[in-house]
Amino acid sequence: MRISKIAAVGALSLAAVVALSACSSSGNAGTSGGGTQSVPTTKGDGKTLKVWVMTGDYTDATIAEINKEFTAKTGAKVDVQIQQWDGITTKISTALATSTPPDVMDLGNTQVASYAANGALLDLTPYKKDLAQGQTWLTGLSEPATVDGKLYGLPGFAGARAVIYNKTTWAKAGVTDAPTTYDELTADLDKVAAANKSTSDFSPFYLPGQQWYAGMQFVWDAGGEIATEKDGKWTAGLGDSKAQQGLADFKEFQNAYSSKASRTLDTDSPDFTQIFADGKTSAILSTNGYVDLVKKANPKLKDSDIGTFPFPGKSGKTQPVMLGGSDWGIAAKSKNTDLALQWAKIAASPSVQSKWVYGNDGWIPNSTDGIKAADSTLSDIDKGFFNAALNSKATPASGEWAGLEGDKSINQLFSAVASGSKTPESAASSFDTAADKTLNAK
Amino acid sequence: MTTTAPRLSTDEVSDHAPASAPTAVKSTRRRKRPRWISHTIAVVFSIVWIFPVYWMINTAFKPRTEAMTSKPEFYPHHPTLHNFAVAFTQGDFLVYLRNSAIVVSGAVVLSILLGLFAAAALSRFRFRGRRSIMVVILVVQMLPATALLIPQFLIFSQIGLVGTYVGLMLAYVAAVLPFTIWVMRGFFLAIPMEVEEAARMDGASTWQVLTRVLFPLVMPGVIASGVFAFIAAWNDYIVAYTFMQDQSHYTLPVWLASFTTQTSGTDFGGQMAASVLFSLPVVVFFMIIQRNLVSGMSAGAVKG
């Protein structure tokens, strides 16, 4: 999914994250001298605003709420189009090229830069202050949306991955507390595996080989990096000995606790929420939104059956996670920029953020103020994700990074390692070659 | 574009019906055994060749617990229509059906109308440049779909046609019109000149000859090429995928290819049920042409 630059290394407390984020908050990131203009309050009776939302990001109810407020304010209608992740780069790029592009788009935080750099998105810098509505945005969302000091995306929400496990299944196997170390985790999974021997195709922890963001957690935990930048030149680092250790750890864990078939698969095919819901696995690694999806797929599962915890790393800390997130972008070719700004402003507003984006959808809100406000009301399930977010990492902040996700080379790296079709060394060397080429293209 | 067009020539279907229960009419001693072998091979071949279709239908009627097994179930033990219900409700089947219907029927009607006149010109008249036009028509229908996609997308996006029904329709017309002209021309050629000349003797104008004499006679050709055009446009994936970004504008193939659960996961039962729904009209059409052409088609002037 989406990735961010919040590089809160080490186990910090929530408060520390807040403090860190505040240092480079949205208020002073803008250097263009803009940021003072107010979002227009143009009425839009009879007009229709087209909004693209990614599947799995916001719930229908949240979008409906934003629309309701928007329509009440402007009189304009909203045409919401839900988009699939597969082939999204092609979809968005082709759509932005037309004379009637979607007005507002839900963009992954790492995607924003490449569209912005190519002139596809509206410069939001002049309205920055008004759009922030007194909040301090998470840098992990606002920074990747900032190119040459100009803001092109409005922070929407953040999310982190944690282990979602079936408490009931684990309890039956004699595990009652969530593990806090890697050894505890593997010991627990061994118990769960033993207790479920009779279930065919059972995986104690379903971790498909192509789930590269899970794989990266192992690499980061071992101290490896995808790529590092020096003097504007990227050098891919999977061949590095630490990264190699991480890949080996990933393979060991994957092969031990996930089904054989899963070694080359991605999370969608077969759908891992379904596998969890069907009881064919007792744990998956995913974001908050998936808790609801699991419950939807199997209505018999209740909140009390589900637990979450950050993935404990071999390093002794929790594994670093990619703090995914989403920004609202406005098409440069949009004919309704005034309305689009108003819509996005509502979506980013403190009330929608706290009541809907966090309150209803369970995402991490877009601002440090939002996180602070949420802290006291966190449910047990939410805590796993918020805690996981405390140790987070980013993918390379290159506009070209999207290409490596787009052509699935990173998926193939991890599935080749998991399936053993390549050794970690040879898989890493072919990935590194491709990554060097792509990241340094231009 | 033949990449998306069905691999369809018409003569091949035209001929198996005739009473020529071929060669092996006389049962000489020599041929008795080979015939038995042939039938065995035919049975094995049929099973192998129909299997993917069978498996699609089989999966479509299975509950998930029977579909997702490492040891396959060869028939649904508890047949269910659940997958079809899912296919109907996932996204908006009827909307995509409507989109496909609008675009495909528009492209077919336009191609037939334009193609009918062009085919008449290219078959009933001799004029300079006719040969070159025929060659161009033959060549362009062989072009790879991806080659045309780039410029069509660029031009159409500049004039606001990308993402619209009209734009997609025009792209399909570009793909099927040359082919339609070619097919209908074959039918025109099969009409004896005497018919036309007789009408002319009675003082009919060129227009009257066309509309009163030739067009009615060429109706089977209109149907045949209409069906071809339908199949080609109905099956297109890549143009619609590139042109139609809004989910509410998807055509059936794009919907089918992106058919997933709400969690973006693949639901194979639903996918197979959706495939059945999508394939049904095409297979039915193939059966229809089969019958139509057996009787209606003169030894085909029609190539792929």
Place this chain on the structure above:
Amino acid sequence: MAISTVNPGLRRAAKGPRRNLAPLWLLSPAGIVLLAVLVAPIIYLVVTSFTDYDQRTLYTGAYDSVGIANYLSLFTDPDFWWSLIRTVLFTAAMVAGSIVIGTGVSHLLTRLSTVMRYVVTIVLIFAWGMPNVASSLVWKWLFQPGYGVMNWFLTQLHVFGDMTNVDWSNNAFLSYASIWMLIVWQAVPFIALTLYAAETQIPTELKEAVRLDGASEWGVYKTITLTFLKPTLLLVTILSVIWDYNVFNQIWLVSQGGPDDATSTLGVFTFTTAFVGFHLGQGAAISVVTTLILLILTVFYIRNLIRSGEDL
């Protein structure tokens, strides 16, 4: 692929001036539309191939002419050459497979009872009529790791070892194998039925005569049947070459050109260059080259068409 016999008398065009204008107005509607949606884009394609049209151009309209730079970089790009080699070899494999099986099935049809022939024909029509988007999805399901029926079946054969969890799209050879099966599966019906139609036209007496001379069945097939089928076979082969060279959907939907671009044929290479990387100028250059190669194939086709008696 029989021949349209045109009575030359039919085309005796009358010489009146009114009649000479008729083809013009009959052709112009189609002509204008084709100029707009087909000819103009082709010209545009060629023009684009000489520019640096990219993602930025899509949004801002700005681009520069780069001369033949796109072609130069194409011809020095090993990815392009690999893609071309792949396309040629894979096309050859697909054509060979479908022609051999198709010819066999065609002959098989001649040796069957009416009922059995009907059964086989219906089976063929089903395989033929399946839209390729649907058949590609079915294929992915047949070969799905862990749950695919083909994986199970191959495991039962005890020849290839445990295939249950093999991911076909994760291995270059297996990706090709499964796509090859898919293409051949859908190509055989056309070839078989077309050849069968031609085969039934062969006079039985000829075969009987050769048989009486003591020729084996294989001898009869070789000397008589294949000789008669030759023109049809040639046309079917050329058409298959053109079609298989252009195959896109099945590869895109089954393997997306992976793993590691192993199944990235020219069509896939063009699409990913133009619509994933959005290097549209470069993509246009690939298209132009692809099309030129195709033109050569088409010339063969048209020459044979004319030779077989088609009057253009």
